[in-house]
Amino acid sequence: MHIDESKKFDVRTIERNIREGLISKEEYEQYLQGLPDVSDKVYVEEEGEEE
Secondary structure: OOOOHHHOOOOOOHHHHHHOOOOOHHHHHHHHHHOOOOHHHOOOOOOOOOO
8 A cells, every 4th residue: 555655644544554554653653752842832822811
């Protein structure tokens, strides 16, 4: 089966890809560890704040 490399770790298909042996859990863990930390970009609405 051909797999699009850009979708290899897509959250919608990751479980199926692991189950079918297209990637290993270790490969997935390495992928997750390599993602940048963007937690400083999260917007948290203050209580009482309206749109």
